Structures are given as structure tokens and as C-alpha cells.
Amino acid sequence: MPSFVDKMLEKHSPTESTPEQVVAEFLEYYKGLYDHAIAAGRERQLSYLSSVQTNLSQFKRRVQGASPEWKKRLHISKAQALELSSQKVQNLRKHSIDMLSVDGVQTVLDCRALLQSPSIPVRIIALACLTGRRMTEIARTAQFADPKEQHGQPDYWAHVSGLLKQRQNIKTCEVPLFERRERVVACLRGIRAEIGDLAPQDINRIWGKKISRAMQRYCPHIGNIHAFRKFYVIMAHHYFNDRNCSISRLGADVLCHREMNTAVLPYLNMHVTNMEGLDFP
Numbered sequence: 001m002p003s004f005v006d007k008m009l010e011k012h013s014p015t016e017s018t019p020e021q022v023v024a025e026f027l028e029y030y031k032g033l034y035d036h037a038i039a040a041g042r043e044r045q046l047s048y049l050s051s052v053q054t055n056l057s058q059f060k061r062r063v064q065g066a067s068p069e070w071k072k073r074l075h076i077s078k079a080q081a082l083e084l085s086s087q088k089v090q091n092l093r094k095h096s097i098d099m100l101s102v103d104g105v106q107t108v109l110d111c112r113a114l115l116q117s118p119s120i121p122v123r124i125i126a127l128a129c130l131t132g133r134r135m136t137e138i139a140r141t142a143q144f145a146d147p148k149e150q151h152g153q154p155d156y157w158a159h160v161s162g163l164l165k166q167r168q169n170i171k172t173c174e175v176p177l178f179e180r181r182e183r184v185v186a187c188l189r190g191i192r193a194e195i196g197d198l199a200p201q202d203i204n205r206i207w208g209k210k211i212s213r214a215m216q217r218y219c220p221h222i223g224n225i226h227a228f229r230k231f232y233v234i235m236a237h238h239y240f241n242d243r244n245c246s247i248s249r250l251g252a253d254v255l256c257h258r259e260m261n262t263a264v265l266p267y268l269n270m271h272v273t274n275m276e277g278l279d280f281p
Contacts, residue, residue: 003205004029005058014066019073022059026052027076045091049084052076057165058201088266096269102221104235104275108178114218115179115187121207121214123191128225130178132232132254135211135225136203137164139195144185147174152242155180156280163256164200173256176240178232178278229255230270238275 002010012022027048034048053076060066060074076084107129114126127138141162151157151174158181161172177184198206215225222228233251241250251257251264 001205003201005055005062005201008059009062012063014063014070019070022074023052023056023076026056026059030055046087047084049076049080050087053081053084062201092266092269099269099271100221101271101273102231104231104238104272105278106274107219107222107231108235108278110218112179115183119214120191120194121211122218123187124207124211125214125219125225125228127184127187127191128228129219129222129231131158131184132175132229132236133160134164134229135207136200137162138188139191139203139207140198140200142188144177144181144188146181149174151176153240153280155182156240157181158184160256173253175254175256176236178235178239227270230267231272233264233267234270234272235275239278239280 008022008025011017012025030048030051033051034044037044056074056076060071063071075081111126111129114122115130117123117126124135124138127133128135131138131142131144133142141164143161144158145161146159147154147157148159149157156177156179158175158177159172160175163171163173195203195207211225215222219228222231233247233254236254237245237247237250240254245253247268248264251267252259255264255267257263
């Protein structure tokens with residue numbers, strides 16, 4: 001079944017619709033979903049504006065024949081952006097206390113073992129832990145090559161391309177791994193051979209719920225698969241901080257953010273214990 005973004009791409013052409021018309025439809029659709037969820041008693045941490053912003057970004061990346069000027073107008077208003085930013089800050093503050101403790105070493109060891117699973121979703125969550133990459137990057141787009149820089153443990157580093165959500169200059173970056181690169185690459189090849197040639201936008205639609213169920217079964221202490229990026233940052237700062245960086249600087253680097261700013265703060269919001277003694281054979 002086509003996603004809402006797919007339907008909007010089919011419905012709207014830059015030559016026939018204005019960006020404002022597109023934004024208005026996104027706002028109406030996701031506000032309707034949000035209101036329905038609230039009426040049904042389902043809690044939402046952020047308002048519908050978060051879904052609008054995320055899916056507008058996907059629409060912007062995929063729309064064909066649009067000028068840069070047309071795409072620049074494809075956004076929520078400044079007032080809405082400020083409202084969403086405030087919600088994110090309050091949500092971050094709310095979830096920064098009474099956190100569950102995550103056993104660092106045991107989680108890595110468990111995920112190394114899960115690479116042997118016959119289940120595609122289980123292998124994807126294992127790689128999310130060990131590489132810090134997003135679900136779609138693992139399933140479809142990311143390529144792990146030999147590192148180009150000098151590192152103390154070169155078998156546990158990779159030069160990664162095929163990164164998503166890169167608006168500007170960063171197209172590749174060097175990242176540490178919590179499993180040998182050759183084993184990561186072999187696991188990636190196996191997953192992609194079984195999944196087939198899916199478009200990146202279809203990965204979450206087809207595999208998202210199965211991966212969520214795998215997280216609930218094997219890694220309930222982590223939460224959703226994206227939270228493995230938090231775990232990865234904190235563990236990487238402990239094991240791969242050769243230049244004695246602050247955790248915010250190293251976090252921005254290993255997540256391949258364009259710069260060190262407040263965007264990295266949510267990825268520091270996890271309580272990881274028992275980080276000593278992990279082997280890198």
C-alpha cells in the first residue's frame with residue numbers, strides 16, 4: 001500500500017502545485033492522525049508537527065523537477081518550528097530522569113551473537129547497535145569500506161557512504177564499529193540479498209513493524225531501534241575516544257552530523273553502565 005508521501009508525490013507536481021499547497025495537505029493529514037490517536041487514548045510525545053516535518057523532508061528529497069527555490073518554500077512556518085523545538089526540549093527534559101540502566105558490555109556481546117540469527121529483523125537491530133547506523137542505511141544504503149584515516153584498531157573502523165539525511169557537505173565519514181568490519185559487511189550482504197532491491201522509502205513500510213517486534217523481544221531495555229544511536233555514541237566515547245574529545249563532539253562525529261550543535265543532545269540521553277572490559281579480538 002502506498003504511503004502518504006508516495007500519494008503526495010503522485011498528486012503534486014512542482015509545475016502544477018505550490019509548496020504552500022503541499023505543506024497545507026501534510027498539516028491537515030498528520031493533524032487528523034494525531035487527533036484520532038489522542039481521541040483513542042494513545043499518548044504522543046510530540047505533536048503532529050514532528051510527523052509533518054519528517055515526511056516533508058522525505059517528500060523534498062524525492063520530488064522530481066522542483067527548483068531549489070520551490071523546495072526552499074517547502075517547510076512548516078517559523079512559529080510551528082519554534083513550537084516543535086520547544087516540545088522537543090521539554091520531552092528531552094522529561095525523559096532525562098529515572099532512566100533505565102543499560103548494560104554496555106552485555107548489550108554489545110548479545111548483539112554480536114545476534115548477527116548469526118536467521119531472522120532479518122534481528123540481524124538489522126544487531127547491526128544498529130554495532131554500527132550506529134539507521135535502519136534504512138543498514139538495510140539498503142550504507143556502504144562500509146576500509147578506513148581512510150589512521151586508527152588504533154583499523155579492523156573496527158569503516159569509511160561509510162550512503163548516509164541518509166545529509167543536507168549539505170557530509171557524504172561520507174569514518175565511524176567506529178563494535179564488531180570487525182569484515183563481519184559487518186558480510187552480514188549486510190546477507191540481509192540485502194534476502195530483502196531484495198527495495199527502494200529506501202519502502203524499507204520502513206515493509207520491515208518497520210517486524211523490527212519493532214524484534215526490539216521488544218531481544219532489546220526491550222533499549223526501546224526503539226533508533227535509540228541504539230544513543231547507546232552507540234556513549235559506548236564509542238568510552239572505547240574510541242583517541243583524541244580525548246568531549247562526548248558531544250565525538251557524538252556529532254560518529255553520527256556524521258554536519259557540525260557539533262544541540263542536535264546531538266538527544267543522543268546523550270541514556271544511562272549506560274558496565275562499560276569496562278569489552279574485547280576487540
